[in-house]
Amino acid sequence: MLACVIVWSSKDPDKYRKLVWVTVFLTFDVIMFGAFTRLTDSGLGCPDWPGCYGHANPLQAMEHIRAAEALMPDGPVTVMKAWVEMIHRYLAMGIGVLIIAIMVIAWRFWLQSGRSNQRFSPRYPMLLFVFVCIQGAFGAWTVTMKLQPIIVTIHLLLGMALLGMLTWVGARQKDHAPVAAQASALRVPALIGLMLLTLQIALGGWVSTNYAALACSDFPLCHGAVIPQMDFDNGFTLWRTLGKTADGEYLPFAALTAIHWTHRFFAFVLAAYLAWLGCKALKIEGMRPVARALLGALALQITIGIATVSLKWPLALAVAHNGCAALLVLLLVMLNYKTRISGQPEKIVSQIK
Incomplete structure (x- = not known):
């Protein structure tokens, strides 16, 4: 290859x-x-x-x-x-x-x-x-x-x-620069951040695979309301064919609204948590480069998400939204790894001869 x-x-x-x-x-x-x-x-x-x-x-x-x-x-x-x-x-x-x-x-x-x-x-x-x-x-x-x-x-x-x-x-x-021992205090928070991101990616995937991207075409409201009319039962029935309810009927628009609104609501929760996590990591020696990259990627993802809805889901932005989610995965994994090597001397990596 x-x-x-x-x-x-x-x-x-x-x-x-x-x-x-x-x-x-x-x-x-x-x-x-x-x-x-x-x-x-x-x-x-x-x-x-x-x-x-x-x-x-x-x-x-x-x-x-x-x-x-x-x-x-x-x-x-x-x-x-x-x-x-x-x-x-x-x-x-x-x-x-x-x-x-x-x-x-x-x-x-x-x-x-x-x-x-x-x-x-x-x-x-x-x-x-x-x-x-x-x-x-x-x-x-x-x-x-x-x-x-x-x-x-x-x-x-x-x-x-x-x-x-x-x-x-x-x-x-x-080779990793030494990470201060206090980074170990972020092991659990970093793992929680990765789990929350996984849930948000699942919700985003559910939006995309159900073609619910334009179910809420305004921002920050949805159909002009904070909590619009929604059908969570049909929207989050997992085992069903595309575009249909579990009973074989066409999926109502309120179900698509529920899918989109849930992804959007949880995005606020995730953004607040990752911003807090990134700010905490910024204060720890050896974690700052990853923390800066995480906060930058988070800001970029928020911007792309808002622009995607406001501009009616252009293809380039929608693909970039997926790519930025993948970048957040990569950075959170690196952050989790660094919390695991905190307090250890610089890692020496032997080269392949």
């Missing part, structure tokens, strides 16, 4: 570390492209899996795609949507290959070290491998179950979790 060739031909002496961080970067990109796939309604651009009408790429399936597009010009299958969906699959498979490479290399260096170098402990790469397989299964179910909202939302959450796990593995490969 091209990424592996680039890493191994680079002049960086620690190629294992570089491979891990390249995989982090590409996983972030795949999450962004996955958001683009979802927001352009391209999830069923190729309605089978893993191929496209049984072929490896849309070029070979062009006859089938053209026929489907002729029947429904504005439907889920078009040439553009087929390419978007398949490119997303190719990128996701590439991440799987990179994780396999990380796992194999970790095993090799761990055994060469006599199983003493915990930096190369294979338990994390093996967990990544299991996790990416589960993620692949949910990617397949996303297509075969016709974009069922709960499946698509779990697929998003697993992608974010994979990014967080890769970031943790990457953090283990870096």
Whole structure:
């Protein structure tokens, strides 16, 4: 794979570390492209899996795609949507290959070290491998179950979790400046922050997968009210088909309003908590760079969120909103990692010879 060739031909002496961080970067990109796939309604651009009408790429399936597009010009299958969906699959498979490479290399260096170098402990790469397989299964179910909202939302959450796990593995490969011992007091608050962010991402995924983004078109009110008319029962029934209630009726607009309003309300809660957490971390030696980045990303995410609603959900801003959420995941994982190494001397990382 091209990424592996680039890493191994680079002049960086620690190629294992570089491979891990390249995989982090590409996983972030795949999450962004996955958001683009979802927001352009391209999830069923190729309605089978893993191929496209049984072929490896849309070029070979062009006859089938053209026929489907002729029947429904504005439907889920078009040439553009087929390419978007398949490119997303190719990128996701590439991440799987990179994780396999990380796992194999970790095993090799761990055994060469006599199983003493915990930096190369294979338990994390093996967990990544299991996790990416589960993620692949949910990617397949996303297509075969016709974009069922709960499946698509779990697929998003697993992608974010994979990014967080890769970031943790990457953090283990870096040299870290000493972190003051008082950072240990933030271990629980930092973990709570990550859990709250996960819940908010789940709510955001639920908005996106139910096409509830424009259910509240004004801000900060919703339909001119602080608490508009809402249908939480149907809105948060998890196991149902897209656009339908559990009884098979069309999902009422009040249910979409409930989905959007809940995501918006919880955004205020999360923003207040992360702002407090970032300010606390700013006061601790060794935590300040991550804390500044966290507060900056939070401010950017709030701005993008408001602009997205005010400008009627433009595609570029909607994709950026997903990307900024992924950036917050990465930064909160780094913050959690730093609280775990607080009070320890500077971490010495041996280089791969």
